[in-house]
Amino acid sequence: xxxxxxxxxxxxxxxxxxxxxxxxxxxxxxxxxxxxxxxxxxxxxxxxxxxxxxxxxxxxxxxxxxxxxxxxxxxxxxxxxxxxxxxxxxxxxxxxxxxxxxxxxxxxxxxxxxxxxxxxxxxxxxxxxxxxxxxxxxxxxxxxxxxxxxxxxxxxxxxxxxxxxxxxxxxxxxxxxxxxxxxxxxxxxxxxxxxxxxxxxxxxxxxxxxxxxxxxxxxxxxxxxxxxxxxxxxxxxxxxxxxxxxxxxxxxxxxxxxxxxxxxxxxxxxxxxxxxxxxxxxxxxxxxxxxxxxxxxxxxxxxxxxxxxxxxxxxxxxxxxxxxxxxxxxxxxxxxxxxxxxxxxxxxxxxxxxxxxxxxxxxxxxxxxxxxxxxxxxxxxxxxxxxxxxxxxxxxx
Numbered sequence: 505x506x507x508x509x510x511x512x513x514x515x516x517x518x519x520x521x522x523x524x525x526x527x528x529x530x531x532x533x534x535x536x537x538x539x540x541x542x543x544x545x546x547x548x549x550x551x552x553x554x555x556x557x558x559x560x561x562x563x564x565x566x567x568x569x570x571x572x573x574x575x576x577x578x579x580x581x582x583x584x585x586x587x588x589x590x591x592x593x594x595x596x597x598x599x600x601x602x603x604x605x606x607x608x609x610x611x612x613x614x615x616x617x618x619x620x621x622x623x624x625x626x627x628x629x630x631x632x633x634x635x636x637x638x639x640x641x642x643x644x645x646x647x648x649x650x651x652x653x654x655x656x657x658x659x660x661x662x663x664x665x666x667x668x669x670x671x672x673x674x675x676x677x678x679x680x681x682x683x684x685x686x687x688x689x690x691x692x693x694x695x696x697x698x699x700x701x702x703x704x705x706x707x708x709x710x711x712x713x714x715x716x717x718x719x720x721x722x723x724x725x726x727x728x729x730x731x732x733x734x735x736x737x738x739x740x741x742x743x744x745x746x747x748x749x750x751x752x753x754x755x756x757x758x759x760x761x762x763x764x765x766x767x768x769x770x771x772x773x774x775x776x777x778x779x780x781x782x783x784x785x786x787x788x789x790x791x792x793x794x795x796x797x798x799x800x801x802x803x804x805x806x807x808x809x810x811x812x813x814x815x816x817x818x819x820x821x822x823x824x825x826x827x828x829x830x831x832x833x834x835x836x837x838x839x840x841x842x843x844x845x846x847x848x849x850x851x852x853x854x855x856x857x858x859x860x861x862x863x864x865x866x867x868x869x870x871x872x873x874x875x876x877x878x879x880x881x882x883x884x885x886x887x888x889x890x891x892x893x894x895x896x897x898x899x900x901x
Contacts, residue, residue, distance in 0.1 A: 525861035533574025539882035541761035541840030542731035564843035663705035687714035703896035725895035731840030754832030761840030
């Protein structure tokens with residue numbers, strides 16, 4: 505999800521000094537391989553000229569914060585906006601962003617390296633560098649051509665989120681009221697099988713419920729939800745996963761990677777924008793006209809002062825992890841923070857990539873042992889990736 509708030513809410517957050525993580529949590533963060541299913545740093549580089557190595561203009565993720573937090577393998581999101589589907593240029597946009605990440609790795613070979621396999625991730629971890637696996641957010645760059653799919657595999661893409669905020673030529677989107685395919689398109693079914701054959705992970709985040717069911721019925725390899733949370737805590741919001749879909753993903757051997765955006769975590773935060781928009785509509789009705797952009801910005805600031813944004817907290821992230829474990833088991837949950845992708849809405853105590861030891865302390869307090877924590881932090885994601893590679897090798901020609 506991209507920049508879900510139209511005004512900055514960071515200044516409205518009460519000062520909250522996060523407790524210093526325990527030595528044990530810091531040790532585990534450095535010992536275990538931590539995989540984050542979704543970080544939008546490539547878009548930050550493209551839009552703001554951010555430097556992931558120095559931290560200049562970076563937002564939530566950069567090298568130093570990753571090292572402090574013990575983050576070893578953040579999947580870099582090759583995000584292509586939904587409107588490229590109609591206006592063209594999706595493939596070119598994806599190639600540009602991949603090139604940016606290749607440039608980062610080439611410029612800072614002592615800090616970063618593109619990872620093409622779980623084996624690469626483990627080697628890069630041993631070398632003390634940050635691995636950069638690549639995931640494509642939105643399948644529009646495939647442009648209906650399986651040769652393009654092979655092109656992106658050759659360039660390093662190891663998962664594809666089939667759709668984003670609008671239904672596309674592959675799949676319906678959870679955000680789009682127009683469910684044009686009632687699930688996957690005919691090409692979408694073909695694409696899922698081709699992804700299995702190549703060894704590309706199918707990512708079901710952003711998809712409609714029907715499309716997720718179609719993908720699960722078609723794939724012969726585990727899937728991921730790279731940055732999704734649980735609908736139980738945000739009733740009626742299709743972007744999050746229902747309890748039944750969590751169980752189906754687990755039955756498939758996949759992993760649900762919990763999103764940190766506050767709107768994904770609590771009903772109160774999820775409804776915030778709707779309440780604000782309703783207040784705007786009421787004010788415009790009173791005025792008898794639409795607000796100017798300046799008036800709207802002023803109204804937003806005034807309204808937010810009276811209605812502070814209800815940030816989620818570490819405990820809310822832990823609640824989503826706990827429920828996933830209760831529904832499916834500890835082998836089927838991971839982390840997909842959406843750092844750099846959810847604006848200022850990150851939960852307190854988990855504001856950037858340095859905070860994984862804080863999460864670890866929270867998991868310890870909830871009763872998870874070291875083995876379970878290792879699975880949640882990255883073991884489950886690496887297991888899925890390895891099983892996707894196995895499915896490729898077992899393809900029947």
